Amino acid sequence: MSVYVLVKIIHILSASVLFGTGMGIAFFMLRAHLSGEKQSFISTSRAVVAADWLFTTPAVLVQLLTGLWLTHQLHFAYSSAWFVSVIGLFILVGLCWLPVVWIQLRLSRLAESHHGSPEYQRLMRLWIGLGIPAFLAMLVIFYLMVTKAGVGITLFN
Template structure:
């Protein structure tokens, strides 16, 4: 029963991590495309808050429950799909902290533009592009991790099946 309970929490945390992360990402993209500093400041404030309060803790819950599940099932961390997914998880996680910092910078830049009654400048666009592409690569990694969790296969094993 403990295993099934942990697996349930692991899946729910994955849904929160992926769902809230993707939602935040898409909302900030939509706000930025509006090019209205007031809208961007408001949306970015919410994105920063929800990513800090929900998405980030879900990532830590993923690590904890995933580790506990491998221990309970006797699955070594060196099992190929487990090891590759852990490596990808930490790569995606290494993108996550800078993304949080960039989101906070975007929020600050938008607030500053509102206070000055100005539009967003080239600096905003440069930070936004960096944030955008880190998000693209982070979510690609998350898609691969979820696929490995479901199939218990690495990308190399998938390619072997296709060939």
């Protein structure tokens, strides 16, 4: 197996971890929230914070580094519409994800004393509001990865 194929497999595996962990976290957090059970929410939100550090953080780094390496090996231009869109969307996902990590931490602490309070509800709404664009941006990234749409379009010199 060539180094290229190995790096590409790592890139795809880390994409699966990124997307899969995101979906899993969203499902379990929402379930615990909708159950209305304080203890269930506290333990789930704590597990979710740990999962983000353990899986999402390394996957984000691996995704970026392997992605840049693959782009370089394929001689795709950094000025192409494809690359600019991918990096732009990747940054957008990151900008949604960073506050989400903080919100989850805050929610897990808040739930102990103020479960269901207006502040708790506000953070839950914000958490959902940031998750939706991040999820949609991930779908577009998958599309761009598979189709390579815009690779031949140069945006600047």
